Amino acid sequence: DGGITQSPKYLFRKEGQNVTLSCEQNLNHDAMYWYRQDPGQGLRLIYYSQIVNDFQKGDIAEGYSVSREKKESFPLTVTSAQKNPTAFYLCASTPTSGRDTQYFGPGTRLTVL
């Protein structure tokens, strides 16, 4: 999991603003994922991408958008339409071999002021 980086570590947003969270991996993984974690909750899937230029909605995609223009990058935009965006956001990736083991980035903690 050392090959997955997320930035920034902490992010503060005013209501009505869009913000973009960065996720980069140098593991040559095809699949990448975004999860949201709230206190006392498990990880919930926001979006996932199995290949460049393709991505799919997860369980809680409303108010979020993503792009996958490069294999190593999968940025997440939290839009003003997301009603309660304060959470810990985790990016993950899966090896190209088809194994299911997911490796996580260090996370971004987003707080809405």
Place this chain on the structure above:
Amino acid sequence: GENVEQHPSTLSVQEGDSAVIKCTYSDSASNYFPWYKQELGKRPQLIIDIRSNVGEKKDQRIAVTLNKTAKHFSLHITETQPEDSAVYFCAASRRQAGTALIFGKGTTLSVSS
């Protein structure tokens, strides 16, 4: 829909005791079951995983058992130590969503010395 139930939500043990965390899953197509350990403010770290063709797997003090018929899987930690204190998540692979996982809500394990 797909669901993973995890119990208990909190678990307190004395150092040296064993700890058991149980999960049930709903999707009979799930075939991969990882367990993650997450320390406060950190990323989830894979500690052990099991695939559907295996009933039990051990790694030193940690073991996982799987009962596919009952759709149950469990994490067993023996000879617990204070550094085992963390939040533990079980997860199951999903029928759809590529190789994304569906997570339980977590168990907070506290090991007192």
